[in-house]
Amino acid sequence: MENIPTSETRVRFAPSPTGPLHIGGVRTALYNYLFARHTGGKMILRIEDTDKNRFVPGAEEYITASLEWAGIRFDEGIHAGGPFAPYRQSDRKEIYRHYAEELLARGQAYYAFDAPEELEQKRKEAEQEKRVFTYDASVRVHLKNSLALPEDEVQQLLKSGSPFVIRFKIPENETLVFQDIIRGEISVHTATLDDKVLFKSDGMPTYHLANVVDDHLMEITHVIRGEEWLPSLPLHVLLYSGFGWEMPLFAHLPLILKPEGTGKLSKRDGDRLGFPVFPIEWKDPFTGEISSGYREAGYFSEAMVNMLALLGWNPGTEQEIFSMDELFREFSLERVGKSGSRFDPAKARWFNHHYLVNCPTGELTQRFGKILAEKGIRRNPDYIERVVELVRERSDFVNDFWTQSHFFFETPSAWDLDTVRKKWKEETPGLLRAFRDVILEMGEFRAENIKAEAEAFARQQGAGLGQLMSPLRLCLVGATFGPDLALICEMLGREEVMARIDKALVYIAANTV
Numbered sequence: 132m133e134n135i136p137t138s139e140t141r142v143r144f145a146p147s148p149t150g151p152l153h154i155g156g157v158r159t160a161l162y163n164y165l166f167a168r169h170t171g172g173k174m175i176l177r178i179e180d181t182d183k184n185r186f187v188p189g190a191e192e193y194i195t196a197s198l199e200w201a202g203i204r205f206d207e208g209i210h211a212g213g214p215f216a217p218y219r220q221s222d223r224k225e226i227y228r229h230y231a232e233e234l235l236a237r238g239q240a241y242y243a244f245d246a247p248e249e250l251e252q253k254r255k256e257a258e259q260e261k262r263v264f265t266y267d268a269s270v271r272v273h274l275k276n277s278l279a280l281p282e283d284e285v286q287q288l289l290k291s292g293s294p295f296v297i298r299f300k301i302p303e304n305e306t307l308v309f310q311d312i313i314r315g316e317i318s319v320h321t322a323t324l325d326d327k328v329l330f331k332s333d334g335m336p337t338y339h340l341a342n343v344v345d346d347h348l349m350e351i352t353h354v355i356r357g358e359e360w361l362p363s364l365p366l367h368v369l370l371y372s373g374f375g376w377e378m379p380l381f382a383h384l385p386l387i388l389k390p391e392g393t394g395k396l397s398k399r400d401g402d403r404l405g406f407p408v409f410p411i412e413w414k415d416p417f418t419g420e421i422s423s424g425y426r427e428a429g430y431f432s433e434a435m436v437n438m439l440a441l442l443g444w445n446p447g448t449e450q451e452i453f454s455m456d457e458l459f460r461e462f463s464l465e466r467v468g469k470s471g472s473r474f475d476p477a478k479a480r481w482f483n484h485h486y487l488v489n490c491p492t493g494e495l496t497q498r499f500g501k502i503l504a505e506k507g508i509r510r511n512p513d514y515i516e517r518v519v520e521l522v523r524e525r526s527d528f529v530n531d532f533w534t535q536s537h538f539f540f541e542t543p544s545a546w547d548l549d550t551v552r553k554k555w556k557e558e559t560p561g562l563l564r565a566f567r568d569v570i571l572e573m574g575e576f577r578a579e580n581i582k583a584e585a586e587a588f589a590r591q592q593g594a595g596l597g598q599l600m601s602p603l604r605l606c607l608v609g610a611t612f613g614p615d616l617a618l619i620c621e622m623l624g625r626e627e628v629m630a631r632i633d634k635a636l637v638y639i640a641a642n643t644v
């Protein structure tokens with residue numbers, strides 16, 4: 132059972148600005164958000180930027196813009212502020228040193244003065260002997276640290292300003308047993324853990340120290356994060372007990388897997404199979420390389436959110452379409468599975484299709500109007516709206532509207548000759564010419580009328596309706612797709628229909644000798 136404390140739940144999304152946020156990261160933020168709203172708790176955004184070497188300019192802005200677009204809102208955080216501000220770790224630097232010292236005082240941590248080159252040397256020696264060097268209980272007494280060196284020498288090194296790091300002292304020979312809401316009981320032997328650095332020689336904490344200290348200070352009740360952090364959990368558990376603090380509950384979310392079902396979904400899979408793995412477009416500030424985003428690819432943020440909600444969480448019913456409000460009501464960590472969820476690009480499009488079909492026509496008209504304006508095409512909104520109504524069912528994205536409907540806005544410049552060669556009969560051009568005359572004479576140029584006239588004309592010619600309509604479609608559209616032909620005629624108008632028949636016949640005659 133999920134153990135929800137009676138006090139308010141507090142969860143956080145704690146990204147590091149080391150690059151664009153992968154959709155797996157958006158899902159982590161989303162599950163935190165859904166859990167917060169479901170339990171009536173608080174959602175916090177904390178930026179974990181203590182690793183200067185991995186800092187990427189623009190990444191923090193990218194992360195907040197992505198979350199904003201996804202509709203994930205924060206009650207406290209870098210922009211929202213709150214009682215535990217500041218929420219950016221680089222603005223909290225002074226705090227961590229104090230806690231590192233507290234662990235030193237409690238005998239849970241120690242100073243290590245080993246130079247990086249010395250450790251590198253040890254690593255190489257071990258490699259030659261086919262061993263792996265780990266800074267742990269088996270070797271720490273032989274290295275240059277405050278556990279091995281005499282006290283006065285340690286004081287001397289500190290006084291002389293020798294560079295040092297502070298390492299956590301992993302207890303020897305213990306079996307740790309702890310719980311994860313999703314994975315159940317986990318047990319780890321301390322012999323498998325190394326004495327991780329908590330505080331670096333540059334005066335900055337490492338992720339582990341800053342993360343645990345902040346989760347404690349910010350009174351986080353549930354740590355919901357990706358499975359890739361599971362290996363860090365034993366250390367975090369030891370840190371909490373080292374400080375004598377109460378632990379939050381932990382929930383490690385399963386990976387999002389490649390469409391093939393093996394291994395973690397990566398940017399390369401997206402490039403290979405042609406779908407975005409980032410919420411919004413990202414331009415790498417160092418290489419200038421652009422990675423596509425869901426937003427720019429034409430996804431509705433609601434569709435991306437709906438898809439991500441179901442990539443790991445199972446509502447326990449057949450329902451697949453969820454609004455954010457429904458997710459707030461239904462979401463629970465108990466229904467998040469242990470095993471990874473396979474990402475399915477076709478399903479992502481399916482979700483978008485659903486939201487497209489259900490989107491208010493006015494909004495689609497506005498979006499499509501913008502695409503048309505970029506092409507230099509301006510038509511009255513009523514006309515665009517009618518086109519939208521005709522093509523939305525056949526489209527997954529607003530961006531598809533153009534492919535489905537360009538002939539409503541411009542005369543084709545080429546006609547599909549393959550179809551002509553395969554389907555046209557000798558009498559087809561004559562039939563079209565005769566029908567062109569019918570069009571000229573016809574009364575009101577409306578779909579119903581056009582249909583009735585076409586039927587009467589075909590009957591009178593002793594031809595099937597298809598023998599007239601398929602070639603006519605080719606003349607008007609340039610190809611064999613599109614919505615109801617009588618409607619296409621009505622929308623294009625009498626003059627344009629006649630002009631297209633003429634142009635098509637000239638083009639076809641000239642290109643099919």
Ligand code: GLU
Nearest residue numbers: 145146147179342356360
């Ligand atoms: N800063 C870590 C990250 O980039 C946060 C991990 C956690 O949630 O504890 O994902």
